[in-house]
Amino acid sequence: MPDVLRGAGVSPGAGHGPVRAVAGAVPEPPAGAPAEAGDAERALAALEAVAADLTERGERAAAAGNAEGRDVLAAQALMARDPGLADAVTALVAGGTGAARAVFEAFAGYRAALAGAGEYLAARVADLDDIRDRAVARLLGVPMPGVPVSDEPFVLVARDLAPADTAVLDRGRVLAFVTEEGGPTSHTAIIARTLGVPAVVALPGATELADGTVVLVDGTAGTVTVDPTGAQVAAARAAAEARASAVADASGPGATRDGHRVPLLANIGGPQDVEAALAHGAEGVGLYRTEFLFLDRTEPPGDAEQEEAYRAVLEAFPEGKVVVRTLDAGADKPLAFLPPPSDEPNPALGERGLRMARRHPEILAAQLAALARASAGQGATLQVMAPMVTEAAEAARFAADCRAAGLDHPGVMVEVPAAALRARDLAGEVEFFSVGTNDLTQYAYAADRQVGGLAHLQDPWQPAVLDLVAMAADAGVPCGVCGEAAGDPVLACVLVGIGVTSLSMSAPSLPLVRAALARHSLEECREAAAAARAARSASGAHGAARASLPGLEELGL
Ligand SMILES: C=C(OP(=O)(O)O)C(=O)O
Numbered sequence: 001m002p003d004v005l006r007g008a009g010v011s012p013g014a015g016h017g018p019v020r021a022v023a024g025a026v027p028e029p030p031a032g033a034p035a036e037a038g039d040a041e042r043a044l045a046a047l048e049a050v051a052a053d054l055t056e057r058g059e060r061a062a063a064a065g066n067a068e069g070r071d072v073l074a075a076q077a078l079m080a081r082d083p084g085l086a087d088a089v090t091a092l093v094a095g096g097t098g099a100a101r102a103v104f105e106a107f108a109g110y111r112a113a114l115a116g117a118g119e120y121l122a123a124r125v126a127d128l129d130d131i132r133d134r135a136v137a138r139l140l141g142v143p144m145p146g147v148p149v150s151d152e153p154f155v156l157v158a159r160d161l162a163p164a165d166t167a168v169l170d171r172g173r174v175l176a177f178v179t180e181e182g183g184p185t186s187h188t189a190i191i192a193r194t195l196g197v198p199a200v201v202a203l204p205g206a207t208e209l210a211d212g213t214v215v216l217v218d219g220t221a222g223t224v225t226v227d228p229t230g231a232q233v234a235a236a237r238a239a240a241e242a243r244a245s246a247v248a249d250a251s252g253p254g255a256t257r258d259g260h261r262v263p264l265l266a267n268i269g270g271p272q273d274v275e276a277a278l279a280h281g282a283e284g285v286g287l288y289r290t291e292f293l294f295l296d297r298t299e300p301p302g303d304a305e306q307e308e309a310y311r312a313v314l315e316a317f318p319e320g321k322v323v324v325r326t327l328d329a330g331a332d333k334p335l336a337f338l339p340p341p342s343d344e345p346n347p348a349l350g351e352r353g354l355r356m357a358r359r360h361p362e363i364l365a366a367q368l369a370a371l372a373r374a375s376a377g378q379g380a381t382l383q384v385m386a387p388m389v390t391e392a393a394e395a396a397r398f399a400a401d402c403r404a405a406g407l408d409h410p411g412v413m414v415e416v417p418a419a420a421l422r423a424r425d426l427a428g429e430v431e432f433f434s435v436g437t438n439d440l441t442q443y444a445y446a447a448d449r450q451v452g453g454l455a456h457l458q459d460p461w462q463p464a465v466l467d468l469v470a471m472a473a474d475a476g477v478p479c480g481v482c483g484e485a486a487g488d489p490v491l492a493c494v495l496v497g498i499g500v501t502s503l504s505m506s507a508p509s510l511p512l513v514r515a516a517l518a519r520h521s522l523e524e525c526r527e528a529a530a531a532a533r534a535a536r537s538a539s540g541a542h543g544a545a546r547a548s549l550p551g552l553e554e555l556g557l
């Protein structure tokens with residue numbers, strides 16, 4: 001009987017294929033291992049092989065349309081070929097240090113010099129560490145760090161995935177994601193839903209799955225079956241197809257069965273996501289995560305480049321609205337060119353989101369100016385909002401900055417409990433709210449969204465989260481939800497019942513949410529919301545809401 005492992009299903013669908021693991025940290029080579037004959041040559045050959053591999057991967061990225069990925073990798077290859085580095089390695093080996101340790105120590109000298117050389121160069125330290133780890137991995141004969149390269153489709157298994165890990169991912173080859181860490185709102189989950197890739201997170205023992213093991217990933221049930229039978233694979237595929245055909249019938253603008261309009265919008269990370277948004281019937285964009293445009297950058301993006309990235313999205317929705325969020329750097333979305341001021345002990349509670357603008361007002365100003373230029377002459381309605389807003393004074397300052405830049409529809413994300421509790425104060429300053437249930441849940445339950453062991457607390461079905469959403473929805477300005485909660489078809493009905501005015505989600509979630517709303521009246525949604533809020537636990541809220549939503553069964557939910 002095949003083994004069935006259980007985690008949290010965060011992106012629906014079935015994926016079947018061999019496991020490829022993202023390797024963990026490369027160990028530090030022990031000090032004191034003596035040099036052997038030929039160690040200098042071996043060490044230099046390892047550096048050259050790393051440089052050649054990076055160059056080759058860069059060319060492949062460029063061929064797949066990712067010129068920026070090629071530039072990053074080409075810069076890394078140059079560092080690996082630095083003659084000063086080769087000299088340092090040779091000198092260390094001549095002094096009796098073994099090959100792997102010599103590489104490690106030579107990089108340490110470089111690393112220290114870079115780290116002390118100001119913000120721009122300090123940001124390259126991570127690149128340097130990556131080259132070092134690749135060269136040391138070769139010399140020690142251990143797996144390469146980072147996302148694997150494979151010619152065959154595979155199931156990607158990792159402890160957790162950072163946005164940067166997936167930047168150079170060959171999207172066509174990944175059948176499913178499985179991670180040991182990460183909750184329903186982690187970036188692994190968000191990326192999986194954006195790509196439409198089935199995913200299971202918080203799966204204990206995931207990283208012990210051996211490379212090449214064939215698994216069946218069920219992103220709806222949250223299970224991973226090791227060595228599945230043919231019948232199991234066929235059943236999983238049939239279930240996914242049955243739901244797909246039920247959903248295919250729902251089209252057009254989002255509305256309840258009795259015609260209460262709820263615009264259904266897409267969450268995007270850049271122009272590359274527009275096609276999927278349109279294909280799934282998005283009526284506009286409810287969350288443009290602009291920081292996703294600039295991952296892996298060591299310098300702030302140029303004005304013209306920003307303007308182009310915004311204009312491309314506005315042009316795609318000439319009659320819709322596009323809600324752009326200003327940079328949300330920090331915590332789970334670190335940006336090399338916007339580092340926090342020092343080693344923050346708890347980055348999720350640190351200088352992230354709009355808080356960064358106090359230190360770097362010029363970056364916010366440049367972004368607002370680029371948005372204003374991009375929106376000139378466009379049919380789409382541009383709305384701009386700030387992340388991580390906590391108090392009314394911040395909202396007021398942001399709104400003033402927007403208006404000074406010529407942006408007339410400022411809004412804020414409500415993703416900190418204080419903002420929800422005092423939503424009426426914030427509503428006096430801006431034109432709209434967008435509730436970020438991912439962070440709102442994290443902060444309400446003091447449960448880091450990147451910690452897999454706390455997945456049960458990171459659940460937006462928690463009644464306290466529903467109460468906070470209700471406070472935001474009740475504050476007198478239009479209030480959307482753009483956290484992952486909006487993409488859960490059952491919770492989407494509850495949110496509409498609470499009074500939320502639009503829902504924004506990863507594009508592949510749109511059809512099922514559209515179908516779920518279309519099968520229920522506004523009154524049924526209100527009843528489901530009241531039942532969920534009367535519950536005392538997340539599972540109780542879920543169960544109570546389902547009991548009030550009879551149309552879910554037709555969708556196999
Ligand atoms: C939409 C949100 O923003 P992000 O996931 O990008 O932090 C949220 O916090 O719910």
Ligand SMILES: [Mg+2]
Nearest residue numbers: 415436438439
């Ligand atoms: Mg957030």
